Amino acid sequence: MKLVGLYFGTFNPIHIGHLAIANHMVEFSDLDEIWFVITPQSPFKTKQSLLDDHHRYQMVFEALQDYPKLKPSKIEFNLPQPNYTINTLVHLDEEYGNEYQFSLIMGEDNLKSFHKWKNYESILENYSIYVYPRISEGRIEHQFEGNPKIHRIDAPIMEISSTFIRKQHKEGRNIRPLLPESVWKYMDEMNFYR
Incomplete structure (x- = not known):
């Protein structure tokens, strides 16, 4: 069974920071692949500055062409919005549970607010979380310290x-x-973000 890290984001646009982190995660952890899950609508962000889903997917697709362990995913495009991670995870397990074991990838900043996520206890009970460092984010919330499901990766x-x-x-x-x-x-060709 392949271990797949799910890297959620709007990727508006994807940049070299996203690539460096994902590549480091897949090369220096036990993950076999990383799927970039392009989110149509995050519960924490407004949609006004977002490019259309298919344009953001196309940019992620283009960016990952030379990285066989990194894959674009539009799995959330057909799920109810706003997109809640727990719903996506349940859907992925129903669809691919026999082939893949899924984990989350997030920055320390997201881990600090993880307790505000819908059904975060269920996520933590059933999935591992791979955390990469961010500057000036301070300590992880005490309820997550030492949790065996949380893997800090020195990315x-x-x-x-x-x-x-x-x-x-x-x-x-x-x-x-x-x-x-x-x-x-x-x-540049599409004249985005001008």
Whole structure:
């Protein structure tokens, strides 16, 4: 059975920080693959600045072409919105439970607010969580310290954000080095975020 890490996000756009973290996770943990789950609507974000789902999927698809252990996933596109992780996990287990064992990938910032997620206790009971570090996030909430389902991975700290990329691009600054070349080309051709 393959161990699959689920890396959820809007990926608006996907950038080199996402790739560096996912690649590190798949190379330096027991995970066999990482699926980039493109989220149509996060319960914690507004949809106003989001590109259409298929454009974000296409950018993720383009970015992952040279990484056979990293896969794009549009599994949430046909699920009820807003997307709750527990619903996606249940759906994936029903669909692929015989082939794959799923885990979550998240930054320390998300782990700090994990207790606010819908059915977080059930997620923690049934799935492992692989956590990568973030700057200035402080200690993990005490209820998660020492939990055997939480695996800290000493991944590189990447402080690049899609929000920063969109803002700087709109202001005419060169953000090309922060994106995979194929994503930059797609974004530029489609005239996104201007």
